[in-house]
Amino acid sequence: xxxxxxxxxxxxxxxxxxxxxxxxxGTTIVGILAFIGTQIYGFxxxxxxxMGNLVKIMFVHVPTAEISFLGVLLMFIASxxxxxxxxxxxxxxxxxxxxxxxxxxxxxxxxxxxWGRPTWGVWWTWDARLTSEAVMLVIxxxxxxxxxxxxxxxxxxxxxxxxxxxxxxxxxxxxxxVQWWRTLHQPHSSPMTVARPYRYALxxxxxxxxxxxxxxxxxxxxxxxxxxxxELLREEAxxxxxxxxxx
Amino acid sequence: MGMRGEIYxxxxxxxxxxxxxxxxxxxxxxxxxxxGLMLLLFGFAxxxxxxxxxNAAAGVLWLTVLFSGVQAFHRSYEVELETGALETLLSxxxxxxxxxxxxxLANLAFILLVEVIVVPVSAVLYNLPMGRxxxxxxxxxxxxxxxxxxxxxxxxxxxxxxxxxxxxxxxxLFPMLIPVLVASVEATSALMVGDVMGxxxxxxxLLVAFDVIxxxxxxxxxxxxxxx
Numbered sequence: 001x002x003x004x005x006x007x008x009x010x011x012x013x014x015x016x017x018x019x020x021x022x023x024x025x026g027t028t029i030v031g032i033l034a035f036i037g038t039q040i041y042g043f044x045x046x047x048x049x050x051m052g053n054l055v056k057i058m059f060v061h062v063p064t065a066e067i068s069f070l071g072v073l074l075m076f077i078a079s080x081x082x083x084x085x086x087x088x089x090x091x092x093x094x095x096x097x098x099x100x101x102x103x104x105x106x107x108x109x110x111x112x113x114x115w116g117r118p119t120w121g122v123w124w125t126w127d128a129r130l131t132s133e134a135v136m137l138v139i140x141x142x143x144x145x146x147x148x149x150x151x152x153x154x155x156x157x158x159x160x161x162x163x164x165x166x167x168x169x170x171x172x173x174x175x176x177x178v179q180w181w182r183t184l185h186q187p188h189s190s191p192m193t194v195a196r197p198y199r200y201a202l203x204x205x206x207x208x209x210x211x212x213x214x215x216x217x218x219x220x221x222x223x224x225x226x227x228x229x230x231e232l233l234r235e236e237a238x239x240x241x242x243x244x245x246x247x
Numbered sequence: 248m249g250m251r252g253e254i255y256x257x258x259x260x261x262x263x264x265x266x267x268x269x270x271x272x273x274x275x276x277x278x279x280x281x282x283g284l285m286l287l288l289f290g291f292a293x294x295x296x297x298x299x300x301x302n303a304a305a306g307v308l309w310l311t312v313l314f315s316g317v318q319a320f321h322r323s324y325e326v327e328l329e330t331g332a333l334e335t336l337l338s339x340x341x342x343x344x345x346x347x348x349x350x351x352l353a354n355l356a357f358i359l360l361v362e363v364i365v366v367p368v369s370a371v372l373y374n375l376p377m378g379r380x381x382x383x384x385x386x387x388x389x390x391x392x393x394x395x396x397x398x399x400x401x402x403x404x405x406x407x408x409x410x411x412x413x414x415x416x417x418x419x420l421f422p423m424l425i426p427v428l429v430a431s432v433e434a435t436s437a438l439m440v441g442d443v444m445g446x447x448x449x450x451x452x453l454l455v456a457f458d459v460i461x462x463x464x465x466x467x468x469x470x471x472x473x474x475x
Binding site: 083135138139141142145146149150155158159161162163165166167169170173174176177178180181 | 422471
């Protein structure tokens with residue numbers, strides 16, 4: 001944000017910020033290409049003795065789950081920073097992290113279901129990790145719903161930061177409690193427990209997924225800044241017209 | 248203002264809320280009636296088989312407490328918002344944490360009183376062994392309710408000031424309560440059918456950890472929620 005005098009001037013400057021920067025496009029394109037390349041590599045790996053080609057869902061599934069935690073972590077850190085420093089960019093960054101985190105969490109659940117149906121014979125099972133992911137998704141949706149329903153921007157930032165911090169704390173407790181409650185999941189799939197070509201496939205997917213995550217967060221952060229700028233301009237327009245313009 | 252002053256402020260606020268409630272009983276009657284109705288409805292939904300009912304009773308009891316109790320949290324702030332009393336309350340000197348603690352104490356007393364009626368009614372309807380259940384159930388009820396009320400009081404402070412409050416409070420609150428629900432229900436059914444797995448201590452531990460963590464987290468962030 002430029003060092004302009006009023007928030008509205010800053011908003012106008014923001015809206016005229018023009019095309020997205022070269023590195024944003026760069027990260028996006030490299031991320032997509034890396035993802036496509038990784039999948040092509042994944043298809044060339046031999047099929048697993050136990051699971052056949054189903055194992056290849058894991059190449060995408062495990063990194064999606066891991067990177068979705070990054071979204072939650074970003075939301076948590078940005079929210080703490082917001083409450084300490086009270087800078088709007090931290091609020092918008094937290095929202096971007098939560099949005100991308102919610103999408104990746106939902107994707108993780110869908111991929112897990114697609115894998116679980118042929119492997120376990122059911123679309124859904126009340127296993128600890130599956131259930132925790134589902135709870136995380138509703139917590140993220142609650143955070144985003146609160147943001148959508150709170151019109152005052154200062155309130156929205158403070159409230160959603162508090163909700164984000166409590167929600168992220170709860171993610172840990174939910175995981176614990178569900179673990180105690182029921183566990184029938186196979187041991188954590190990590191690059192250490194699988195054969196070498198699979199290890200490469202997982203690692204490559206981690207990297208390409210991380211690039212896509214960074215690009216998505218950057219796009220959503222940019223969109224959040226533009227939305228905020230538009231909001232400020234609407235408010236000013238409403239004031240000029242004597243409040244006749246509906247917000 | 249010292250610690251004693253803060254405690255005095257918190258208890259005064261709690262007593263004020265409870266007095267209002269005692270004189271009108273508007274909320275208490277509605278919540279208790281709703282809870283009784285839910286116990287009946289669950290009974291119909293689960294069918295007349297006595298064993299099935301007894302096995303489901305712990306879950307039914309806690310869901311009834313959560314779904315009927317959630318009504319209390321709106322009311323807790325509504326009384327302040329209707330006449331602009333919250334601004335006055337916030338402008339008083341001293342820590343705003345006292346406001347949270349006061350609201351929490353009033354809500355805790357309210358929900359515990361609801362449970363005084365709901366637990367015996369569920370014992371009658373679902374044919375539960377009250378004598379064996381009762382002494383062990385008290386700490387479970389208290390710890391579970393404390394976790395529920397802590398988060399309910401916290402999220403109620405936000406949701407009650409929004410237009411979409413009726414949808415938003417459950418949407419924010421219930422996902423957060425899943426550990427409380429799991430631990431309370433498991434502990435309650437362990438009391439009913441006997442603690443064969445020796446897991447009671449784990450569930451009590453989880454409830455204590457949950458209560459302590461979120462009491463601190465809510466106290467630390469409450470001031471940012473009520474500041475304007």
